[in-house]
Amino acid sequence: MNPAPLFPADLFRRQDETPDAEFYHHPRFVAHIDDAAIAAVTQLYREYFPPNSALLDLMSSWISHLPAEIAYRRVVGLGMNAAELRANPRLSAHVVLDLNEQPNLPFQNQEFDGAAICVSIDYLTQPVAVLRELARVLRPGAPLVITFSNRCFPSKAIAVWHALDDRGHLALVQRFLEEAGGWQPITLLDRSPAPGHSDPLYAVVARVALPQNQAVID
Numbered sequence: 001m002n003p004a005p006l007f008p009a010d011l012f013r014r015q016d017e018t019p020d021a022e023f024y025h026h027p028r029f030v031a032h033i034d035d036a037a038i039a040a041v042t043q044l045y046r047e048y049f050p051p052n053s054a055l056l057d058l059m060s061s062w063i064s065h066l067p068a069e070i071a072y073r074r075v076v077g078l079g080m081n082a083a084e085l086r087a088n089p090r091l092s093a094h095v096v097l098d099l100n101e102q103p104n105l106p107f108q109n110q111e112f113d114g115a116a117i118c119v120s121i122d123y124l125t126q127p128v129a130v131l132r133e134l135a136r137v138l139r140p141g142a143p144l145v146i147t148f149s150n151r152c153f154p155s156k157a158i159a160v161w162h163a164l165d166d167r168g169h170l171a172l173v174q175r176f177l178e179e180a181g182g183w184q185p186i187t188l189l190d191r192s193p194a195p196g197h198s199d200p201l202y203a204v205v206a207r208v209a210l211p212q213n214q215a216v217i218d
């Protein structure tokens with residue numbers, strides 16, 4: 001008998017199962033978290049993404065929250081709305097792709113030095129496949145910074161997200177990364193700026209595991 005799947009398909013159902021292209025057809029030039037939570041995201045990027053690196057902003061829009069004072073060699077945005085991506089001043093290139101239709105990333109192996117998914121991981125119906133692809137397109141040792149708050153488009157968030165609280169979301173994202181494989185270490189962070197006064201901000205930061213025989217030189 002086959003063992004029960006780790007993530008049964010029901011966990012990824014959504015209230016709105018119409019194609020995502022319809023939901024994201026019109027641009028939304030809005031911020032999805034408040035200024036203090038955005039500042040916490042920017043601070044994480046400052047800490048983890050080296051200057052002059054090549055970055056992938058997955059599930060991107062018109063804002064990437066990257067620190068204004070730091071220049072990056074290349075920033076590629078992938079999202080659902082072309083007008084939002086075109087308006088994003090940090091992007092050097094963009095791709096419109098529905099990851100729920102096609103979780104394979106149109107990038108080369110080890111093309112990027114870092115990647116971000118901001119307030120969006122809860123919309124992926126195949127998160128393990130996407131995270132496995134991210135481990136392929138990032139170079140060994142590169143960071144992936146996944147951030148989220150307690151807000152979402154409810155009809156488009158996966159069922160398991162609605163079933164869990166903030167701590168549960170951190171544990172869920174960690175399990176997705178473990179199931180994808182190739183991520184080590186995985187760090188869970190609470191970077192909420194001012195509890196009760198701003199949106200909370202949580203992060204799961206993972207690095208692409210180094211080959212076993214590769215020494216880390218400090």
Ligand SMILES: C[S@@+](CC[C@H](N)C(=O)[O-])C[C@H]1O[C@@H](n2cnc3c(N)ncnc32)[C@H](O)[C@@H]1O
Pocket residue numbers: 020024031032058059060061063078079080081097098099100101117118119120123
């Ligand atoms: C809440 S917005 C967050 C946008 C941006 N990361 C930010 O921090 O403002 C969710 C984003 O996820 C993207 N997205 C949602 N479903 C997607 C899908 N199926 N494939 C690719 N991107 C998707 C949308 O294009 C949208 O930009």
